[in-house]
Each structure stands twice: as structure tokens, then as C-alpha cells.
Amino acid sequence: MIDFELSEATESVKAMVHAAAEALMRPVCREYDENEHAIPWDFVRFMWDSTQDSDTNLAARKPRKNGATLSERHVQLAVSIEELSWGDAGMYLAMAGPGLGGAAVAAAGTTEQKLRFLSRFRSGKPKWAAMAITEPGCGSDTSAIQATAVRDGDQWVLNGTKIFCTAGHKALMESEGFVVVWATVDKAAGRAGIKAFIVEHGTPGIMVAKLEHKLGIRASDTAMLVLEDCRVPLDNILGSPEVPKTSEGFKGVMATFDATRPAVAASAIGIGRAAVDFVRKALENGGTTIRYGVSAARLTAVERDFMEMESLLQAARLLTWRAAWMMDRGMHNNLEASMAKAKAGLAVTQITQKAVEILGPLGYSRALLLEKWMRDAKINDIFEGTQQVNMLIVSRRILGYSSRELS
């Protein structure tokens, strides 16, 4: 049965997360925007402690008594991420937890690896796991990865440079975390030769070379990592070490993104909603009510703009919920995840830019958060696959083309 109502369990999680976002994120978010790279430890510790037993914690995979909650896990995750990003997207990205690195382990790791790498997120101090894919010379085209992994006895030896690694610094330097590093074991094999390796904190040969200064999401660290003869145990490779004839193994790792793209879309929606909520209130305070139900010809330009913002936001949210719901149902959601990500990234870019415009000089001022949300929003149109890469994935899916047929 088609249903747009969240379960009671998800509604209560949503209310809880929203309260945390309002109390712990909003009051300090400007401060962490201005003091780039400062870690919001109070917030990080609070969230770490209070989400240890959460169903949406990727590490907490054990089935819970409350079956209803579990069957809506990804929808609940999307809803929670929206609330957190409504509070502050940069701080949300700075939260400790398995994150992207954990998602890769969950998607491509063996049972033993999941236990070995993910159990740490259920106890102790806050920890981060990051994913290192992008290099100075390649982003979306992961088949062009230059970092190498060479087998030497019972170890892999990693060399290369990785950039734009979200939470890379916190994973390696601020916690007992790890980074999932993508490297090729056979350059001639192209995509099929790309493998993912777990590099633990404290491993010699991996260095944080630089922290990037960014347009937005400044509370989130974006690290450049240099690997020089970095040695990791043989069984730190995710999936099989074999180089298959096809790119099946690569697809396994790429499947990580089917899970993370709806999460990115949900974060985008949180920022968009912050802007829509703010503008609605500002218009109401200024005596403008939005007249749903009058003919389009009678609408003012501001009403029209605002309605467009609302529709874009809800369209993105429903596409995202659908992609998350499909995951909960165990359905393949590659197409729908990319649809949601492409739509949400673009929608919130448009929404937040329009919000700044509607508020006029106030929108441009750092006295309000609108300009920050506009800066924060833009990342969602870029990371986890740019707008264009997601459009390419959607295109291939709807046309039934391989990456060779449509490049």
C-alpha cells in the first residue's frame, strides 16, 4: 500500500534528532563555519554516546526486538540525516561513526571484516572511518586511479596521493579509526584492477598532508593523504584480491554508493528545508502569506518562487525516501539512488540561492545563516558523484547502455 506516513518509531527518532539539532547545532554552527577545521567535540561526544544503540548506526547490524523500526531502517536514516543537516550540514559530516568507510566495509567486506572493522563503533571513544578515492588527477573516473597496491608476502604495500577525503584527519589522527583507500593492483586491468584497502590509524606510511579550505561545510575536514610504502595486512583488502575478467568486483565496491547517495540527498534536503523554513517565516513576519489555491496569474513573483522552492524540496525528498525504502526492501536501487542524488543536489542549490535572493541584502549578510546554507548546499551537487555523473548513471540505466556505449 502506498503510504507517505512515517512509522511512529521513525517519528519519535525524528523528533529526538530534531531537538538535538536545534539545541546543539544551530547555536554553534556559525562558530564552526568561521573556525574552519575546529572539531565540535561537545556535539561529537554527545551524538556518539546517544547513538551507540541506534538502529541507524551502520555498525549496529544485529536485529532488534522492534521489528517495525528495523524494516524502515534506511528511511529512518534519511529522516535523521535530514534533521541533522537542518541543524548544520558541516557538523553532521563531522559526526563520529562508521561513515563512508564503514559503508564500504558493510557493502563489500566479509563477515570477519565487518566484525573486525565495524565493532569499534559500538563502544569506547568517538571514532571515524573515511573513504579515500579521489586523486589530484581523477575524480569521478575511478578507473584512472593511480594509487597502487603491490603484494609483498603477507602484506599489501600502498603508494599514492589521495585528496578530498572527508573526515580523513579525524579517522587517522583524532581517533582509533581507519581509512578505506582505493588503489589498483593491476593498472592494465582498468576498473577490474581497482580494490579497496583498510588502512588503520597509526599505520606507518600514511600522512595527512593538508586540510582543504572550502566554500562551505567547514566543520567537516577534507584531507589530502599521502601514502608512501604504507604496509597493511593481506586480509585488509575488501572483497577478493583476484583481478576478474569482468568488472564485477569493482561493481561490488561501487554498490557502496547506492547506499550513500540517498544519505547525501537526505543531507541536501535538510539544508534546503532550513532555507525554506526560514524564508517562510520571514515572509510571514513581513505580512506575506502564500496563497495556495489562487490562479497562477494572480500569484506574486515571491509566491511563485517560494512555491517552486517547496515543490523542488518535496520532489527531492520523495525521490530520496523511495531510494531508501527500496534498500529497506532489499531491492536494487542504483537508478533510483542516482535519481534522488541528482535531483536533491541540484534542487537545494537552486533553493538556497533563491532564498538568499528573496531576503535581499539580509540574505547576503553573515548575520543570517542563509548565505552559509547556500555555501553548504553546493557540496551536495558535487560529492558522492557530481550532478553530471549521476545523470550519466541515470542515462545508462534508462537506456540500457554500458559505460562503453555511453561514456
Add this chain to the structure above:
Amino acid sequence: MVSFELSEEQRLLRESVAAFAIEQMRPAARDADERGEVPRVIVDKAWELGLVTSAIPESYGGFGDPRSALTGAIVLEELGYGDLSIALHVLAPRLLLYPLIDHGTEEQKKQWLPGFAGAAFRAATAAVVEPSMTFDLSGLATTAVPESAGFVLRGHKVFVPLADSSDVLLLYARRADRPAGTRPVDGYRAVDAFVVERAAAGLTIGPPEKNMGIKALQTHELRLEDLRVDRSARLGGEAEIDFARLMNRSRVALAALAVGVARAAYDYAREYAKERRAFGVAIAQKQAIAFMLAEMAIEIDATRLLLWEAAWKIDRGEDGMREAYLAKQYAANMALKVCDNAVQVLGGHGYIRDHPVELWLRNSRGFASFEGMAIV
């Protein structure tokens, strides 16, 4: 709990309507558009499907199927996919019957419903839209002035489907004795509807209108000149009708039809782009084309979800004004853009009437202007 899965019943219904749309409506669409007429044989087949009679309660001779805006929207998308003109023609009786079922008095239902539960198509319609740039559902210009025996209706309506072949029509007018108010909701509350026979004195039905699209659907201009109706003609008798709710149903219906038209254009353009070759490859293998198609696919899905949500709210008894209104606006813009892009993907061929995309572009343009189709 959030779910995007159709019920078994909805799935089966969609399948059967989709089959009708593809096998019966689509092959007839071009000729119907050129001739400005929906073939009788299609109308009869649609009637046999029970598209109109199913919602008439059993006590009035129908099947008494429970009505759902959401299920209705699923059906309308498929009919819109088949052909918009034909869809609006075969569903036109709903324009009278659904408001009657929702708001009619026992007397009114008894008088009118059984006549539409028969084996053959019988036309009926409703008049909502007015010929004005500032036409507004929350401020109708057509008025109903109360007098001792009933009401006097004065006004001017357009886009009234099948008006000339209907022997009974539903006319919407603003009660001149009710406050206009300042909020849209006041304007909606001021509206009444009247069940009027075609032969009523003061009702003039114009010749078929010449529209840019939906050419196979006969629409007419109506003039209401001191049209006197008895008190008993007022829909619902002494009770209020919920005009806003009827128009929200209309918005969901139009949005669903728009998604159907857009999906028709998208499917056609996608298959064409995979066949048509340029520079040694299928044009779909060029990102410039592929990305247009991807955007069409995303927007069609997004719009469907928006209107489903609005329909779901209506089915739950909520007002749904905001959702239905936004979904309809979004759908009108989306359908136009998707159909325009479909013409663009076909290039010069898209402009030629040998292909259906130009027809869909003309039809989709109408969604910004269409209102008053309370047919879910």
C-alpha cells in the same frame, strides 16, 4: 510506514487500463486529433471497462467500488499515456457523477445516477472554467443570485467537454449573497453547483471550440443568461458542497494525466534516440541527448510522487490543498518541458505530424489552463 508499493488491486487495475491505453487508445489518437472526434467504438469499449459506472453505488445500479483519489490517479496516468483527448472524453460523465456521489442529496442521486449505470455511454459534463485572463477558482465570475423559488445564474463558461451531447450539466457559480473574503478559502466556500438540464431556458451552448490541443475532445462555450433554476437543482440541497475539495481532486487528476502524457513523450523520444544514428552512433549515446532523457525520467518520477502524496492526503480526509495545488503546477510545467524536449530529441521529425510528439506537446500545453476536472 512509508511505502511506494501499489496494492495488488491497484496493480491489476493499472495493468488492464494500460493495456486498453496501448492497444485501443494510442492507435486511434492521431486520427481522432485530425478529425476532431473520438471514435464511438473506443468510447464504448472504455464504457465496458467500467471506468464510469464502477463508482456509482450499487443501490443506484453501479458496482459501488470504493473510490480513492490515489487509485484514480494511477488509472488516469495510464489513460493520459494512451491519449489525453480520448481520456477526457470517456471520463467526462464523471464530471457530473462524482460531485453528485460526493455531495448530492438522496433525491438528486435517485434522479440522475441510475441513468448512467446502463450498458451504453451517456455523456455528461461540468462547467468550471471562464474565459478570462484572471480566471480564478477562488473567485468565479459566474454568479448565482438567490430568488424566491431558486437561483438566477449569470456568466460565461468555456472548455466544457461534451456540453452539446450532454443532456444534463453541472454548473459552478459563486453565490452573490456570500462574502467574497480575502483568503482563497473564502472564495472556494462561496461556490455552489447546480444540476441543469440542457434544454433549460437561458442556457446557450456554443459551437465546438477550436483549441491548440486536445482537438479530438469537443469542448464548448456556455452562456448563462438569466438562467433560472429551481432550489432543488442546487447540488447538496441545503448542505454545503466542498468546492475546494472537488478542485483538489481535479488537481490530482490533471497532474496524473500530465504525467501520463509526459511519459508517453519520454518513452517515444527514448526509443527514437536509440534507433536514430548520427556520427556513427545512436544519438542516445551522446550525452547532450542522454541527459535530456535522464532529466525527463527523473522529473516524471518526481511529479508522480508529488501527486500521489496529494492524492493520499485527500484519501485520508485531509484537505490537501497545498500538496494538490503544488503538484498540479509542478506537473503542468514538467509535462510541457518533457514534451518540448521530446520534440527536440526528434529534431525536424518531431515537428512533423507523422510522429506523435508534436501532438503531445500541444496537449501538454493545456495543463496550465485546465481546471475543474474533478474526475478522481
